[in-house]
Amino acid sequence: MTRYTTIPEIDRVYALQQRSKALFKQTTANERIAKLKALSAVIDEYDFAIKEAIYKDFRKSHTETEVTEIMAIQMAIKETITKLPKWMRDKPVKRVWKLFNVKPYLHYEPKGNTLIITPWNYPFNLPMAHLISSVAAGNTAIVKLTEHTPHINQVLRKIIGAVFPETQVFVVEGEVAETSHLLGLRFDHIHFTGSPAVGKIVMKAASEHLADITLELGGKSPAIIDKNVNLQQVVRNLIWGKFVNAGQTCIAPDYALVDVALKDDIERVFQEELKHAFGEDPQQSADFARIINAAHFERLTDALRQAQVSGARLIAGGRSDAAENYIEPTVLTDVAASDSLMQDEIFGPIFPLVYYHDIGDALQLIEEKEKPLALYIFSKSDGFIDYVLAHTTAGGTCINDTLIHLMHPGLPFGGVNNSGIGQSLGKFGFKAFSHERAVADVTIQPMSKLFWFPYGEKTQKILR
Numbered sequence: 001m002t003r004y005t006t007i008p009e010i011d012r013v014y015a016l017q018q019r020s021k022a023l024f025k026q027t028t029a030n031e032r033i034a035k036l037k038a039l040s041a042v043i044d045e046y047d048f049a050i051k052e053a054i055y056k057d058f059r060k061s062h063t064e065t066e067v068t069e070i071m072a073i074q075m076a077i078k079e080t081i082t083k084l085p086k087w088m089r090d091k092p093v094k095r096v097w098k099l100f101n102v103k104p105y106l107h108y109e110p111k112g113n114t115l116i117i118t119p120w121n122y123p124f125n126l127p128m129a130h131l132i133s134s135v136a137a138g139n140t141a142i143v144k145l146t147e148h149t150p151h152i153n154q155v156l157r158k159i160i161g162a163v164f165p166e167t168q169v170f171v172v173e174g175e176v177a178e179t180s181h182l183l184g185l186r187f188d189h190i191h192f193t194g195s196p197a198v199g200k201i202v203m204k205a206a207s208e209h210l211a212d213i214t215l216e217l218g219g220k221s222p223a224i225i226d227k228n229v230n231l232q233q234v235v236r237n238l239i240w241g242k243f244v245n246a247g248q249t250c251i252a253p254d255y256a257l258v259d260v261a262l263k264d265d266i267e268r269v270f271q272e273e274l275k276h277a278f279g280e281d282p283q284q285s286a287d288f289a290r291i292i293n294a295a296h297f298e299r300l301t302d303a304l305r306q307a308q309v310s311g312a313r314l315i316a317g318g319r320s321d322a323a324e325n326y327i328e329p330t331v332l333t334d335v336a337a338s339d340s341l342m343q344d345e346i347f348g349p350i351f352p353l354v355y356y357h358d359i360g361d362a363l364q365l366i367e368e369k370e371k372p373l374a375l376y377i378f379s380k381s382d383g384f385i386d387y388v389l390a391h392t393t394a395g396g397t398c399i400n401d402t403l404i405h406l407m408h409p410g411l412p413f414g415g416v417n418n419s420g421i422g423q424s425l426g427k428f429g430f431k432a433f434s435h436e437r438a439v440a441d442v443t444i445q446p447m448s449k450l451f452w453f454p455y456g457e458k459t460q461k462i463l464r
C-alpha cells in the first residue's frame with residue numbers, strides 16, 4: 001500500500017519553499033544547468049528501475065518506455081542545458097521614435113513557488129518535463145504525482161531526492177484530499193495536466209489567489225483522412241499514434257473521419273496492419289500495454305459494449321481480458337453520434353472510423369465538439385490541408401503523421417480552451433514558469449523633462 005504524503009508534511013515543506021524561493025531566484029544559468037546535468041545522470045543510473053516500475057504499473061514495454069518516457073526527457077534536458085543561457089538573457093525590444101529616450105527590454109524572472117500536478121498516463125515523462133521547465137526558470141516546485149502508478153512514483157521520489165533538496169523540489173503522493181489541500185495554498189504558478197473536469201477545479205482554486213496557471217488538458221482529437229493518400233502509410237501512422245501506450249495518450253487520435261471512397265480499402269488495410277504490428281493475438285505481444293486499472297477497463301469495455309448494442313460494426317479487435325486489464329486494439333465503425341465513444345475522450349485502444357461524403361460535414365462534426373488538443377490531417381493535396389487548417393482549430397496539428405508535433409523542440413505544446421490554456425515544453429515551458437518582466441530603461445532624459453507642468457508650447461510641439 002502506497003503511503004500518501006501527510007498534510008503536516010505538505011505544510012512543512014510548503015513553508016520551507018516559501019522561504020527558499022528568494023535563494024533559487026538568484027541562481028545563475030550555470031547553477032541551474034549543473035542541477036539538470038545531475039538529473040540526467042541520475043536518470044541514467046535508474047534507467048532499468050524506471051522501465052521495470054512502469055512495466056509493473058501497466059505492462060508498458062521497456063522499449064516504449066525508453067522512447068516515450070526516458071528519451072523524451074533526456075532530449076528535453078539536453079535542449080534546456082544548451083539553450084538556457086539564451087532563454088534567460090534579457091531580450092531587447094525595438095525602440096520607438098516618440099519614446100527615443102527609452103531602451104525597452106524583457107527580463108525573465110522566476111515566478112517563485114510552483115505546483116505541478118500530473119496524471120498517470122506518462123507517469124515519468126509528464127512530472128519530469130514540467131519539473132525541468134520549472135527549475136530551469138529558477139523556481140521551487142511541489143510535484144503532485146498521480147495515485148495510480150505507485151511503482152514509478154517510488155522511483156521518481158528517489159531520483160528527485162537524489163538531485164534536489166526539499167527546499168527546492170518536493171514530491172507529493174496522494175489523491176483528491178492531498179491535491180485539494182495543495183490547491184488551497186498560495187502558489188505563484190500552478191501547472192496542471194489532466195482532465196478538463198479537474199482542470200476546472202484547478203482554475204477555480206487558482207483564482208482564489210490569482211495564481212498563474214497552465215492547464216494541459218485532453219479531449220477528442222480527430223484525424224481527417226482525405227481520399228488522396230498513401231493508405232498503408234496513413235494506417236500505420238494511425239496505428240502507432242492510437243495504440244502506443246494502449247491509446248492512453250492525451251494527443252492520441254481519438255476517432256478518424258475518413259473519405260467514404262476509402263471505405264473498403266481502409267478496413268482491409270487496418271486488419272492487415274494490425275496483424276503486422278501485434279500478431280494474431282495482440283495479448284501475446286510484448287509491445288502492447290495494458291489499461292491502467294480496473295475502473296478504466298470497465299469504462300472502456302462498457303463503452304464498447306454499448307456502441308455495439310446501438311449498431312456499431314467491428315472492423316478489428318474487440319476482445320478483452322479483465323484479469324489483465326487487457327483490451328485488444330479495436331477499430332470499429334457505425335458508432336452512433338450519441339454513444340459515449342463519440343461523445344467523451346476515449347483514452348484507450350478503441351478507434352471509431354466515421355465515413356464522410358463531404359468534407360464540410362466532417363468539419364461540422366468537429367466544430368460541434370469542444371476544441372481539440374490535437375488534429376491530424378492526412379492528404380497529398382495542399383489545397384485539402386489548407387482548407388482543413390482554415391476551417392478548424394486545435395492546440396496543435398500534425399500533417400501526414402501523428403504525435404510528433406509534441407516532440408519538436410521548436411513548437412509549443414498546449415491546448416485551446418477546453419483542451420488547455422497556456423503552452424509548455426522547451427522555451428515555451430521556460431516562459432510559462434517565468435515572469436516576462438517589462439523594463440523601460442530611460443537612457444537620456446526622463447519623460448518629466450519633456451512633459452512637465454504647466455503643459456505649454458514645448459509639450460504641444462512634441463505631440464505634433
Ligand code: NAD
Nearest residue numbers: 118119120145146175176179194195198216217218219250
Ligand atoms: P485527472 O484529471 O483525473 O487527474 C489528474 C491529477 O488531478 C491527478 O494527480 C489526480 O490525483 C488529481 N485529481 C483528480 N481528481 C481531482 C479532484 N477532484 N480534485 C483535485 N485533484 C484531483 O486525469 P487522469 O485521469 O490522471 O489523466 C487523464 C487525462 O489527462 C485525460 O483527459 C488526458 O487527455 C489528460 N492528459 C493531458 C495531457 C496534456 O499534456 N494535455 C497529458 C496527459 C494526459
